[in-house]
Amino acid sequence: MSQVQRMSRLMAKTLRDDPADAETLSHKLLVRAGYVRRTSAGLWSWLPLGKKVLDNISRVVREEMDAIGAQEVLLPALLPKEPYEASGRWDEYGDLLFRLKDRKGGDYLLGPTHEEIFTQVVKDQCTSYKDLPVMLYQIQTKYRDEARPRSGVLRGREFQMKDSYSFDTTDEGLAESYALHRAAYQKIFTRIGLDYRIVSAVSGAMGGSDSEEFLAPAGAGEDTFADCPNCDYAANTEAVTFQGAVAETVEHGPVEELDTPDTPTIETLAAHLGVPASATLKNLLVKVDGEITAVGVPGDREVDLGKLGEHLAPAVVELVTAEDFEDRPDLVRGYVGPQGLKIRYIADPRVAPGTAWVTGANKPDTHARDVVVGRDFEVDDYLDVVVVEAGDPCPACGTGLNLDRAIEIGHIFQLGRKYADTFQLDVLGQQGKPVRVTMGSYGIGVSRAVAAIAEQTADEQGLCWPREIAPADVHVVAAGKALQTELAVDVSEQLAAAGLRVLVDERPGVSPGVKFTDAELIGVPKILVAGRRSADGVVELKDRRTGEREELTVAEAVARLTA
Template sequence: MRIRQLLVKTLREAPAEAELPSHRLLLRAGLVVPLAAGLYCFTPLGWRVVRSIERIIREEMNRSGALEVHLPALHPIELWEQSGRAALMGQTLFRLFDRKEREFALGPTHEEVISYLASRAIQSYRDLPVTLYQIQTKFRDEPRPRGGLIRLREFTMKDAYSFDTGWDTLDASYDAAFAAYQRIFRRAGVPVIPVAADSGAIGGKDSQEFVFLTESGEDTILLCPGCGYAANAEKAEFVPAPAVPGEPAPMERVHTPGRRTIAEVAEFLGVEPRQTLKAVFYKADGKPVFVAIRGDLEVNEVKLKNALGAREVEPMDEATVRELGLVAGSASPVGVSGIPVIADRSAVDSPNLVGGANEPDYHLRNVNHGRDWQATLVAEIALARTGDACRTCGQALETRRGIEMGHVFKLGTLYAEKMGVYYLDEHGERRPCVMGCYGIGVERLLAAIIEANHDADGIRWPWEVSPFDVHVVVIGAGEAAVDAALSELEQALQRSGLEPLIDDRDESPGIKFKDADLLGMPMRVTVSPRALERGGVEVRDRATGETRVLSPADAAAAIAAARSKAIEAGR
């Protein structure tokens, strides 16, 4: 195809607000055109890459035995009320009314609707196990769409759902999806690691994310260099520093003028932060909650939310703090009443802590749980941080940034029970299907491919997703020798099943070479009088920069060989 026919418009500079390399390159290479916040149009060039990604996903999902289906994007709101997620999704759920005032949601995901379909298609244990998937548009009214294609409000997702008779066969379905995902990311050229993830408010058992580690990611991952443990910050487990031991001593009130933070109080009283008790105030689904945690630790709000079984947790507003008479800077659970106290295990297991006296400028020494205060609920709700000890091997955890590329999740029977997905077992008994769900965002994968495969000059497409195999730069079009060589090259490429993008525009060689680097096809071939003098056309590898002069036929053969080798290696 001729570059002019493709409507390719490259830009020297990306808009200043584009910070991520992928965002800049998507715009500079003209792959997308922004329509509104979190909404993009795909140009012919950009859509070719998306189609390749979808092809890889389909091939690997089909290979894993999954069946493709298609579900509407418009969901009767009743289905979301049945699952209990209409409220849970909050403002992220786009909602609308039809002409008869019936309410619908735009599907942000499809657990509800696939359950609806499965409840009508699955009858007996003989129908199981089965994994259904679709490649379909999702709508999420994200508060902060960002980073080009990283977080969109309308995007394409490959979502899959497995249905099993029990947890043991769910393990097999999960493993098959897991393996398919590894193959998909490998073929797409994005290195990922699986990390343990929070199961969220949905419930369920195992949950893992495939994360592409990159400084520009917005997710935090805790990694153990010793045993390889990896989890996202919301889920990561660790061993807190041990408590300073001691027998409970009598509690005493001390004057701590102007000391409000843990650091100030600990320094003033000559103790370590782990010998203090920190109070944090939250609202969980609108109700006040008092959280007690050891002073050297921070609250993991996701763990707190899960421990409470709450939909939403947010810091307590100042009005409520005043209303409840809580003394910020000097609060402790000692003597507090009328509000549930959630304690991290650390606060319960450590003796003789320094806590607030619930009056300004005073604290209490030797606060002990059980004697001086009583937690309503004890749970592990501390946030893992760099340097914390790995729960498996004890080594210090490291922190990395990353982008979540895929998610696999053992849902269990929750949806099946709520949405009525049952099967008859061998004995004719009605049982809920045990479900799993699995998702990959297509546009985000496209962005990650660019994040993982670019240099200062532009994109370096992995072969399997490259919009074209070869970028042909023609210099001196119209000269008989050049035209003949180009024609010979095109025929040779076609015989080898290679698709070229041909730049025969009336532009300077410099501009064409810059565009070739920016657009990033794996191989560039220059057809020019100079190369012909040297005996052929010039073949250049975009990734290595290696350059050779070959006859058009040999060039096509060499490119086909390089392509096969690279694709083989990626599978």
């Protein structure tokens, strides 16, 4: 039998005002409704109501992970440095990693994610292809020392995460483990009531399906994704690919130099010449493994250095500094143009063959007009490097894309053999020879999901939970004196006996108005009020989301709720 939770005893003090430091809706409401309290920057205490929502999400995650045959384990959160040093992540994580020493001076870290340790566990446990495939998961406390922990539990420094890992001997096996996880994630997010999109997370260069993100659209989200209003295309903005501009065959006049003093920016240049910024060619200088390289994009676009770095990896991309110009009279700061330039020239596909541009003339205070791609200069490499903007064409259908904010709630990744190579994870294959194992890695932000659901479902009155994860099924309000309180407690006992999770507000000396406001704020899906007609055994049943209410006898209300 479920227990009735009395509000008079519940550790959930509601607040009328938003916490001063809260910016997002979920942060404000989860604090105001008594679900969480801040212990320190990015470190949150989950109070009873919050813990119940967290547990409900964890339960759904467990059920769906178990259903695909994944096995639950629990690895330490405090981890030795060595495996992370071997994988390179001890350094790569930079300041994001919490590092510490033990009493003997040994180096440790607080695990941000556990690829290394799972690889070691499987290396210890599995020796033959017969032991694979295997999928392991844990729901565990994770750590990241965020530079600006904010948005409440949406981005904490300590958080709950479900991380799982698949181990296969073949690429086909990995694809299958990945597909199982993808399907399980769809079930999980649907069950917990999240509106979500699955988006490609990396560019097509690595294969469309090898990493996807599950995003919950929400204004408070820190991720931006591109969304086609016409077809079902959606992608992380970094993964959107531009489907090549068409080469132009129009005849252009010869290159013409223009006197352009005091035009240090694209804006001033465009205004001076009376042309749109999109008619100008911006040439960004970077160093690629130390070699100065120019990157040309239309003047109205920004270079996405992340995208550029990903295209050129493992080469290191840096911005040029003033010193880099010292021995290079050929590079005239602010007036660089691709024509006659003696360095590598990378261009965005929009800078298509045959197109003409206004660009630097490689002389101070001078620009050039009608500089034509393929006639006046050559592009060494075409790479899609601009920041995606709303209205850019959908790679699938060409329709202008929308850009939306979202919260990343899940990420699935075909890792391949990176970690298996690091730790030499082989099993004996069917032919009797060692076979290198291939891995997948899959994560769900469990505590973040609480905030994401709050963001998507809350209204002006407060939180508004989907039933499967709500902290209770019914919130019973005693709106009156002894008679109402007695009826409220009695109905609560009946509902609990029928297996429902019941919260009853029987606080003495608290007005019905305050109780109603708290009930709306706390957001249990059904609110049952023992009010004026209690003497007749009539109660009011209200749907928290729709606001619909009806008067019912106690028996009818119990029947309705337990149906």
